[in-house]
């Protein structure tokens with residue numbers, strides 16, 4: 001995991017990369033985002049599907065539902081050869097918001113969250129064991145990369161699950177994607 005906070009106007013240099021989980025949690029807390037490190041458990045098989053993933057994490061998911069009143073959960077499980085990987089990636093690559101409080105729990109793989117709740121963009125590289133919230137109304141987007149390796153449980157306080165309101169902003173296009181990010185900033 002790592003966090004970088006940048007201003008869309010001034011760009012990325014110089015940047016301060018934060019890798020200490022407690023510091024990441026403290027910085028994200030200031031913008032109303034919950035960040036926790038969890039035991040990710042035994043790695044699941046690469047081809048584990050949504051049902052297997054939810055079954056393996058039934059207990060922590062139940063605890064999260066009780067703690068935050070989540071009404072539904074789903075799984076994003078994408079492998080580098082997933083036939084719909086481009087469409088799945090594109091769905092999250094434009095800035096959007098959700099009307100409810102949500103949580104993402106990464107049980108495998110990685111992806112880059114770009115949170116834009118204020119005048120800064122807070123870029124969080126999320127990996128197995130990272131839990132991060134998406135506050136209601138917070139602008140954000142997400143990149144799983146061109147060859148995605150991602151297993152993520154999502155929890156929603158609405159029964160309907162994932163519903164996005166796209167902001168129409170082109171801000172995401174001005175930011176490096178996952179691969180460029182890893183090359184520039186590192187994991």
Ligand SMILES: CSCCC(=O)C(=O)O
Nearest residue numbers: 076092104111141142152
């Ligand atoms: C890490 S899950 C995919 C991203 C997502 O759910 C979102 O951007 O709202």
